[in-house]
Amino acid sequence: MVIMKKYPYTESTDLIVYNKKEKKEKKPRLFLTAVCSALAASVFTAAVFGTGMYYINKNNTSSLEAAQNSAYTQQVASSSSDSSSDSAVTTANSNKKVLTIPEIAAQVGPSVVGVINKTKVQPQRYYDPFSGRYYYSADENTDEMVEQGSGSGIIISTDGYIVTNQHVIDGAQEVSIILNTGDEITAQIIGQDVKTDLAVLKIDTDKTLTAAVLGDSTSVQVGELAVAIGNPMGQEFSGSVTAGIISAVNRTMTIENRTYNLLQTDAAINSGNSGGALINQYGEVIGINSVKLSESGVEGMGFAIAISEAKPIIDDLMSNGYVTGRPLVGISVQETKYGLFVASVQENSGAADAGLQEGDLIISVDGQKVSSTTEINDLRDQKKPGDTMVFRVLRDGEQIDANVVLTESSSSN
Numbered sequence: 001m002v003i004m005k006k007y008p009y010t011e012s013t014d015l016i017v018y019n020k021k022e023k024k025e026k027k028p029r030l031f032l033t034a035v036c037s038a039l040a041a042s043v044f045t046a047a048v049f050g051t052g053m054y055y056i057n058k059n060n061t062s063s064l065e066a067a068q069n070s071a072y073t074q075q076v077a078s079s080s081s082d083s084s085s086d087s088a089v090t091t092a093n094s095n096k097k098v099l100t101i102p103e104i105a106a107q108v109g110p111s112v113v114g115v116i117n118k119t120k121v122q123p124q125r126y127y128d129p130f131s132g133r134y135y136y137s138a139d140e141n142t143d144e145m146v147e148q149g150s151g152s153g154i155i156i157s158t159d160g161y162i163v164t165n166q167h168v169i170d171g172a173q174e175v176s177i178i179l180n181t182g183d184e185i186t187a188q189i190i191g192q193d194v195k196t197d198l199a200v201l202k203i204d205t206d207k208t209l210t211a212a213v214l215g216d217s218t219s220v221q222v223g224e225l226a227v228a229i230g231n232p233m234g235q236e237f238s239g240s241v242t243a244g245i246i247s248a249v250n251r252t253m254t255i256e257n258r259t260y261n262l263l264q265t266d267a268a269i270n271s272g273n274s275g276g277a278l279i280n281q282y283g284e285v286i287g288i289n290s291v292k293l294s295e296s297g298v299e300g301m302g303f304a305i306a307i308s309e310a311k312p313i314i315d316d317l318m319s320n321g322y323v324t325g326r327p328l329v330g331i332s333v334q335e336t337k338y339g340l341f342v343a344s345v346q347e348n349s350g351a352a353d354a355g356l357q358e359g360d361l362i363i364s365v366d367g368q369k370v371s372s373t374t375e376i377n378d379l380r381d382q383k384k385p386g387d388t389m390v391f392r393v394l395r396d397g398e399q400i401d402a403n404v405v406l407t408e409s410s411s412s413n
Helices: 062-083 102-109 307-320 350-354 375-378
Strands: 018-020 031-033 112-120 125-128 133-136 146-154 162-165 174-178 184-193 198-202 225-230 241-257 260-267 277-279 284-294 302-306 331-336 338-345 361-365 388-395 400-404
Touching: 062 307, 102 146, 102 225, 102 241, 102 277, 112 162, 146 225, 146 284, 162 307, 184 307, 198 307, 225 260, 225 284, 241 302, 241 338, 260 284, 284 307, 302 307, 331 375, 338 350, 350 400, 361 375
Parallel strands: 018 284
Antiparallel strands: 018 031, 112 146, 112 174, 125 133, 146 162, 162 198, 174 184, 184 198, 225 241, 225 277, 241 260, 260 302, 277 284, 284 302, 331 338, 338 361, 361 388, 388 400
């Protein structure tokens, strides 16, 4: 059911801040301070974790391309209507109009929305020593939803598809979208992917939606204008616009064993900006704001997922609800001081068909000795569904080779 109402003031925000430890002799490590609990796992699950490899079907028009056609038409119509503006500059090698920051804000601002992560009220039981009775802070059977965090999102189609960061909706039992008009609409989670920190939502509304145009981040150069639009510190400051430059491209950051290729900007990005838009001088989205580097004395180090790398993930989430082309082994692995043990085997998986069993001690994979789940991940990520991995395991004092044919993972992790 679609719910619409004016959204009240809230202090709740999403927090995507990476703190950097005090600088020592060696390179400091980046770590997540307050969100993405799903990203931190002490036990590696091979049946869940995906790979960065991605295969695109170029024969057909993708869901994202179809959605973006209308967005591009909207932008062209808007640009044509005010092409006489003195601030408009046409580049020599492009018909695109260079916009001022106010023009960018006016054009893209309506496409940036608030994303509210909600969960059911959890009644707290407490004891009253005066009456000798137990009481609950709320009805045990309540269906009331409360906000547990918020962030930003980008409308990418006029029929209601929205992209945001996965960590913004992580653990949500309900997600609401706050349009720039203040209307709140319940959203459906179409798909989410922990590995790339991306999620696609969908709203159904009779409101007119303005879709942002997704640009090409591969052509972005250091020093170009970068404008960030989002909801820092919650909905009280919704639609905030900050501007700076692209400080670096292809900035690689590894967080919780996941590697991200990011755009770096000095445009202010704060808690609540996660999932919002990083925009170029043409009013095109070139990144999805996701990360802030936090350290005493450090300012102006924000990071965004490059939109060209996000596009195939978004398209897959729109079309399938998960990212296709990722190989699945079908086991969970427990790291111990004695080695790597198979903790469980997924039914009907390649691991099950190959005869791997719970309790097997993994000696090597594809002829290489392995001592960590990361090493197994790295070997698996070099393959695709249909390929084979050879697991040598020790079982009852005997070494056994299991030829695991990788299947396709449909997991969001």
